[in-house]
Amino acid sequence: MDISSMLSNENDDSHALDKRSILRDAIDSANLNRVTNLARPSVTRKRKSVQRFETCMQCTEEYDTTNNPKDACVWHSGRTEPDFDGDFWADHDENCHGIIDSDFCREEYPEGFRWSCCDKLGDQEGCMIDVHRPQTAKKVKTMAHNLEHSPDRIRHLLPRATGDMPAQPNGESQANSAPVSQRECIQCEQLFDVTSNTKVSCVWHTGDLEVIEDSDVWADHDEACHGPMNTEANQQDFPDAFYWDCCDRGGDQPGCEVDVHRSEICSEG
Numbered sequence: 001m002d003i004s005s006m007l008s009n010e011n012d013d014s015h016a017l018d019k020r021s022i023l024r025d026a027i028d029s030a031n032l033n034r035v036t037n038l039a040r041p042s043v044t045r046k047r048k049s050v051q052r053f054e055t056c057m058q059c060t061e062e063y064d065t066t067n068n069p070k071d072a073c074v075w076h077s078g079r080t081e082p083d084f085d086g087d088f089w090a091d092h093d094e095n096c097h098g099i100i101d102s103d104f105c106r107e108e109y110p111e112g113f114r115w116s117c118c119d120k121l122g123d124q125e126g127c128m129i130d131v132h133r134p135q136t137a138k139k140v141k142t143m144a145h146n147l148e149h150s151p152d153r154i155r156h157l158l159p160r161a162t163g164d165m166p167a168q169p170n171g172e173s174q175a176n177s178a179p180v181s182q183r184e185c186i187q188c189e190q191l192f193d194v195t196s197n198t199k200v201s202c203v204w205h206t207g208d209l210e211v212i213e214d215s216d217v218w219a220d221h222d223e224a225c226h227g228p229m230n231t232e233a234n235q236q237d238f239p240d241a242f243y244w245d246c247c248d249r250g251g252d253q254p255g256c257e258v259d260v261h262r263s264e265i266c267s268e269g
Contacts, residue, residue: 054134063132073133075126078117080106088112096225183263192261202262204255207246209235217241 055062059075082089082100089100089112098104106113106122113122120127181194188204211218211230217238218229235242235251242251249256 051134054132056132057135058128058130058133059126061132065132065134068132070131071129073126073128073130075128075130076115076117076120077128078115080110080113080122081116083112083114083121086112093225096222183261185261186264187257187259187262188255190261192263194263197261199260200258202255202257202259204257204259205244205246205249206257207244209239209242209251210245212241212243215241 052065053062054065056073056075059073061073063072082105088109092100094100100112110122114120115122115124115127118127182191183194184190185192185202185204188202190202192201209230213229215238218241221229223229230242239251243249244251244253244256247256
């Protein structure tokens, strides 16, 4: 007898009726489970995609993630430093040829450097052997560090911007709003006190500094190699190698004009 016949037969004895009741309850329970399962969102488990080729964060070389044995990566754990004990840089003039400790020299002249981790020359193979490790691992570590020190986290470590600052005394507040007596002179470019500014306070030059080309300072100076002579740095370091075009005085001589100090505020007023 099939299930439909058992449920529709009304002439059965009490034992059959009990079985029919149990069967109906079972069917109701099954329907309930089916409806519940249909109502649940379907969960599809997708296999995480793995990038075939990655860049190693140790040796910076690209590698195949499907072929990465334990000795695939040969690298240095330190950094390259200039080898000043050797003869490689003996004729190198940094003022003319550029800074030795630079990325350019590391790339062009690796034999002039040594690895800090093993003292090998810069063009020698690595002293560490390992599997390749992807840059993504470094990124995840950086992201975790950034999350740990995120603005929301830091905000809890800092005092609140409002409500925690002590109120300033009235005297201090008034002092901050008082006029500033120190100003910068537009002639001699020095700070001066407006309350003690007399007609002879400012001694300055109206002209510009020019190079004394026959000065001994420039005897070994090659502008193509060492740069221009007339620079602010040279004017400060070698003032006696310059002269003022307003009065022909040496660059280290006091000004040829005497006046009151003048600021932009005074000029506008």
